[in-house]
Amino acid sequence: MSLSPEQFAAKTGASEGFITAHPKEWMMFRKQDVCENDEFPTCFPRLSLGEARRMWLALEEHFFARFDDFLRVWSEWGSSGIWSVPYPGSRSAGGMINYQHLPLPIDLVDRFRAWQQEYDEHEPWVPGKFDSDQHARVGDELARDLRVCVGPQVYVEHRELVVQACDSVPWPRSRRAARLEDSPLVLFAIEHDGPGPALKKQLKRAHKEPKSRHGKRRKRGVISGCAFYREEHCFGPPPPAP
Numbered sequence: 001m002s003l004s005p006e007q008f009a010a011k012t013g014a015s016e017g018f019i020t021a022h023p024k025e026w027m028m029f030r031k032q033d034v035c036e037n038d039e040f041p042t043c044f045p046r047l048s049l050g051e052a053r054r055m056w057l058a059l060e061e062h063f064f065a066r067f068d069d070f071l072r073v074w075s076e077w078g079s080s081g082i083w084s085v086p087y088p089g090s091r092s093a094g095g096m097i098n099y100q101h102l103p104l105p106i107d108l109v110d111r112f113r114a115w116q117q118e119y120d121e122h123e124p125w126v127p128g129k130f131d132s133d134q135h136a137r138v139g140d141e142l143a144r145d146l147r148v149c150v151g152p153q154v155y156v157e158h159r160e161l162v163v164q165a166c167d168s169v170p171w172p173r174s175r176r177a178a179r180l181e182d183s184p185l186v187l188f189a190i191e192h193d194g195p196g197p198a199l200k201k202q203l204k205r206a207h208k209e210p211k212s213r214h215g216k217r218r219k220r221g222v223i224s225g226c227a228f229y230r231e232e233h234c235f236g237p238p239p240p241a242p
Contacts, residue, residue, distance in 0.1 A: 005031045018053055022064060025086050026056050032091045043089035063088050067155040071097070073143040074158070075119040075135070081112050082146070088157055104149050112142060 005027035009015045014030045015023060033042045034052050047055060063070070064087070072083045074093060082102070084094040099109045115138055122130035136159060143158035150156065 003031075008035070012049075014049060014052075020056060021060055022087075028086060028092065029056055029059075029090070033089070036091075040091060042091045059087060063155060068153045069150075070094075070155045070157075071146065071150065072157050073139050073146060075116055075139065077120055079116065081116045081119075081139075081142070085157075088155060102146075102150060104146070108142070108145055108149065111138075111145075115139065115142060 003011065005024075008031040009027040012030075012035075015027065018026075020026045029044075030049075030052055032040070033044045034047050036042075037044060037046060044055070070085045070088055072085045072093060073081060074083055075081050076093070076096075079096050080098055082097045082099070084097050086092060086094055099112065104112075115135070118135060124130070139158050143156050147154070147156040
């Protein structure tokens with residue numbers, strides 16, 4: 001029988017001597033998103049206990065301290081397409097939220113319903129009949145408009161991305177060299193090859209940039225000493241370079 005997050009934490013000592021403001025979510029993160037990501041792929045790489053703790057404290061600082069609620073736009077059969085996740089990037093989708101529980105205009109509700117209907121009626125066993133890329137792009141637009149409606153105190157993500165949306169933070173001069181905490185729209189760990197060295201000089205020493213399994217070059221985002229690959233993807237085009 002699978003252990004609960006609480007049982008797993010007690011068995012592995014994950015919470016021993018570790019102080020967190022959100023112990024329930026921490027135990028879920030440690031078990032489901034970090035330790036089980038070999039069996040169930042997640043947004044987060046495999047981390048040691050120390051790295052996972054630093055990662056969690058960074059999540060608390062950058063997300064729990066800034067947002068009151070966390071929402072995910074995710075199309076699933078028979079759903080509204082809007083979910084209440086326990087924390088950004090979590091493997092668990094949480095509970096589905098009905099449209100009437102959010103301050104949404106009727107036109108946005110209709111767009112969500114049309115998007116969901118497209119997904120409900122698609123046939124995954126018929127290749128080429130469903131344009132998944134276009135469906136995802138529409139989801140990006142819905143997530144962006146949903147965020148406008150729910151306000152700045154509610155975090156919104158799509159495609160299981162971890163998105164930090166802080167319009168008050170100026171864009172850095174170089175997005176390539178940007179740290180996570182500097183960027184107004186940043187996602188990290190959408191795809192990764194595992195944890196790696198965070199310092200650029202170590203990359204220069206190796207005379208190469210990190211690549212994904214498919215050979216596509218990745219940018220590397222750094223948060224609290226842990227390094228993760230991140231895509232240059234965000235809601236809307238980046239502002240012009242200064």
